[in-house]
Amino acid sequence: MDIILKNGTVVNAGSTLKADVGIEDGKIKQIGHDLGEAGRVVDCTGKYLFPGGVDVHTHCDFTLMGMKTADDFHSATVAAAVGGVTSLIDYAFPEPGETLIQGLENWIAKADGRSVIDYGLHPTIFEPTQRTIEEIPDVISEGHTSFKIFMLGFANFDDLAVDYTRAMAAVGRAGAMVNIHCEDQCCITFMADQYNKKHMHGPEHFGSSRPPIAEGIAANRALGLARIADVPAYLVHLSHEEGLDALNDARAHGQTVYGETRPIYLKLSEESLQGEDAHLYTSWPPLRAHDQMDILWQGLQSDVLQTVATDHVAWSRDQKAAGTLVEDLLPGMSHLETLLPLLYSDGVRKGKITREKFVEVSSTNPAKLFGIYPQKGAILPGSDADIAVFDGEKERTVRLQDMHSKQDFEIYEGETFTGWPTMTLSRGDIIVEDGMVHAEPGRGNLLKRKSHTEM
Numbered sequence: 001m002d003i004i005l006k007n008g009t010v011v012n013a014g015s016t017l018k019a020d021v022g023i024e025d026g027k028i029k030q031i032g033h034d035l036g037e038a039g040r041v042v043d044c045t046g047k048y049l050f051p052g053g054v055d056v057h058t059h060c061d062f063t064l065m066g067m068k069t070a071d072d073f074h075s076a077t078v079a080a081a082v083g084g085v086t087s088l089i090d091y092a093f094p095e096p097g098e099t100l101i102q103g104l105e106n107w108i109a110k111a112d113g114r115s116v117i118d119y120g121l122h123p124t125i126f127e128p129t130q131r132t133i134e135e136i137p138d139v140i141s142e143g144h145t146s147f148k149i150f151m152l153g154f155a156n157f158d159d160l161a162v163d164y165t166r167a168m169a170a171v172g173r174a175g176a177m178v179n180i181h182c183e184d185q186c187c188i189t190f191m192a193d194q195y196n197k198k199h200m201h202g203p204e205h206f207g208s209s210r211p212p213i214a215e216g217i218a219a220n221r222a223l224g225l226a227r228i229a230d231v232p233a234y235l236v237h238l239s240h241e242e243g244l245d246a247l248n249d250a251r252a253h254g255q256t257v258y259g260e261t262r263p264i265y266l267k268l269s270e271e272s273l274q275g276e277d278a279h280l281y282t283s284w285p286p287l288r289a290h291d292q293m294d295i296l297w298q299g300l301q302s303d304v305l306q307t308v309a310t311d312h313v314a315w316s317r318d319q320k321a322a323g324t325l326v327e328d329l330l331p332g333m334s335h336l337e338t339l340l341p342l343l344y345s346d347g348v349r350k351g352k353i354t355r356e357k358f359v360e361v362s363s364t365n366p367a368k369l370f371g372i373y374p375q376k377g378a379i380l381p382g383s384d385a386d387i388a389v390f391d392g393e394k395e396r397t398v399r400l401q402d403m404h405s406k407q408d409f410e411i412y413e414g415e416t417f418t419g420w421p422t423m424t425l426s427r428g429d430i431i432v433e434d435g436m437v438h439a440e441p442g443r444g445n446l447l448k449r450k451s452h453t454e455m
């Protein structure tokens with residue numbers, strides 16, 4: 001063996017056992033006891049061995065509303081690795097007039113030579129034309145098996161709803177899945193116009209300018225269109241029970257649908273949009289009322305929701321403060337490094353989700369849904385040796401100066417999470433040990449994904 005992780009507790013979705021894990025040639029070779037000699041033996045007594053996190057919603061090296069993100073694929077994936085995340089799937093955006101393949105090629109050029117962990121790409125459909133529809137099977141055969149659709153104005157969703165539905169049907173016929181951003185542009189424009197007339201421009205009005213019903217209307221419409229298009233649908237970053245109700249209704253109609261939430265909705269509420277730093281907390285959809293957090297945790301534990309993904313997007317303070325109207329406040333924030341500690345500290349330790357559910361929603365389910373299981377998402381013989389060695393008792397207070405994202409603020413500054421990775425392995429390489437990053441830029445590979453596995 002190259003490495004043996006000794007005396008740890010191996011946690012997979014649905015099983016927990018004390019065992020040693022033997023690693024050879026980047027793969028998990030054997031799980032058991034008395035595994036023989038190894039180049040290196042790591043004592044994991046008192047630690048958990050989790051399959052490395054699989055974050056299926058990130059935005060690295062991306063420009064939105066004329067602003068370029070602070071993270072490129074190197075800084076974002078280093079932050080991921082330190083936080084125990086060993087795969088991510090980023091959204092590839094074609095420029096106007098470009099094909100999906102060109103959009104993917106642009107994104108591969110950004111990640112190539114920089115990413116320190118394996119990465120996949122979701123192509124984004126902005127132009128649901130006949131050319132796009134004809135391209136979909138080729139994109140899938142290249143290993144990109146999930147297609148993003150935004151029900152928002154910048155994607156012209158309302159103008160092109162029939163074309164988008166045709167594209168969704170083409171994705172379904174080809175055996176792939178659509179990922180849908182569910183916020184209704186009509187609601188948002190209506191509210192923003194009212195606020196603009198009353199000169200209500202600050203982040204304190206941001207939450208009510210994108211109300212829960214905007215998510216409810218869009219989620220119901222998205223799933224209704226997915227039903228007539230006969231395509232499995234994955235709703236990204238649900239923030240509110242309106243979105244969960246839509247999933248339950250679609251399931252009652254026999255549809256194959258999945259839901260993602262985001263760590264900020266599990267930890268923060270709309271109160272964060274009232275303080276001095278309120279503009280740092282704006283996101284699409286926005287933070288919601290306090291009572292929604294428990295509903296989302298319960299949604300994870302009871303399988304209404306399948307995944308937690310960050311929607312990681314790193315900005316500067318100045319960029320976040322630049323918007324002058326509610327509709328041009330930049331959405332999102334950095335989150336890759338704190339995803340697993342937050343889920344463990346607030347979820348597992350506070351009894352909201354079990355430890356196996358933690359593994360399921362942060363690693364196994366996203367790997368299955370996006371066609372990289374059991375290569376990723378499990379500690380099984382033959383799987384890639386992507387492992388977070390995790391100390392469930394380790395307390396650490398979040399400080400900006402310790403973080404690896406290039407974002408120049410930290411939304412959890414001063415917050416203490418209990419439960420942090422002490423070592424991260426990617427394909428058998430120890431890429432982080434005790435906070436030291438050992439990964440060469442560019443060691444991450446592009447993931448060619450199969451179609452999703454039904455859960």
Ligand SMILES: [Zn+2]
Binds near residue numbers: 057058059311
């Ligand atoms: Zn996003």
